[in-house]
Amino acid sequence: MRVTSSWITSSAATRLMSMFSNAGEEAFFVGGCVRNSLMNVPVSDLDVSTSVRPERVMELAKACGFNAIPTGIEHGTVTVVADGEPFEITTFRKDVETDGRRAVVVFSDRLEDDAHRRDFTMNALYARADGTIVDPLVGLPDLLARRVRFIDDANQRIREDYLRILRFFRFHAWYGDDDAGLDPEGLAACAQNIEGLSNLSKERVGAELIKLLSASEPERAVAAMDHAGVLNALLPGASTKAFFLLTSFEHSVDPIVRLAALGRFDVAKILRLSKQQGRQYEALRTYAEGAETIREIAYREGKKMAWDVAALRAAFFEQPLDASLSAEIEKAAKAKFPVSAQDLMADFSGPALGTMLRDLERAWIESGFRLTYGELMKKAGRDGSV
Structure with missing residues (x-):
């Protein structure tokens, strides 16, 4: 079996691998680019594994006219840019000590050592320059069976880096076979090592959880996380009831909306999401729990927020989405309030001006945006003339 994707025959990949072969050295594509190509899934990162030490990789790259960046040279990683394409090249390694977050590694000359320190068997696949x-x-x-399975002893793999508990569920959400279910040994090991999650940085946990919730159909993985106790270890008080309903109501896949369906959390503290993600989460929960109509949300925040809040409310209250919602959201998102502060300045000023403007806007929204400029001005005590 071989990789036949276009990236492996590109000029950049061919030139990069020739850099090693011309020097009498071996190098292999590894990890996600190999895995995804064999599963017909888009490839994003191109990783290369080699017995060549990082300083020698830098020398070879510069001799070929490539840009070499020591992005993690102390850990054996050099980023080489060939024809504008970045390749992350890492020397074979093996772990000599781990603390559940970081590993002390030494370089190796054996591909087998490198393979044994990886997490899942599907990630320990290598490809030669010709795709073999x-x-x-x-x-x-x-x-081929879409089975996410830890390499060697699952407990040992997890104790090397407890983030692998989340990666186990995330990889199943993206690549696993839901009909076959999750690997029993791996699932049991995740449940047995929950306490190790507290050793992880909140940033790493948040990033991994967002990746998991970004999968098109993460329900089986999330259900398994909940059953194993992992979900509540990460998000105390989380409930999957609304989450499972949301996935049938959601207008598009958005991990922050799915997170909002799992419960109300202090995401800034426990997940350390980006500021933008944190604001989105707070807005979703506030609107979902608030009294604003969907039309008002669409008018003020746009179509996406309106659809997301509507889906969350439908999930929370176990009610179907209204068939007229699409037309209502479209109309509201395009609506333009016809009255400005300048129109009222002849009769109002200061706080009274702001209050009247807000009252008129509220009446206009509640009318379904039907009140005209003239009708609104009459409400303000004016005859509507300009």
């Missing part, structure tokens, strides 16, 4: 698969741990059958 090298499978030192027999992970190809797991990949």
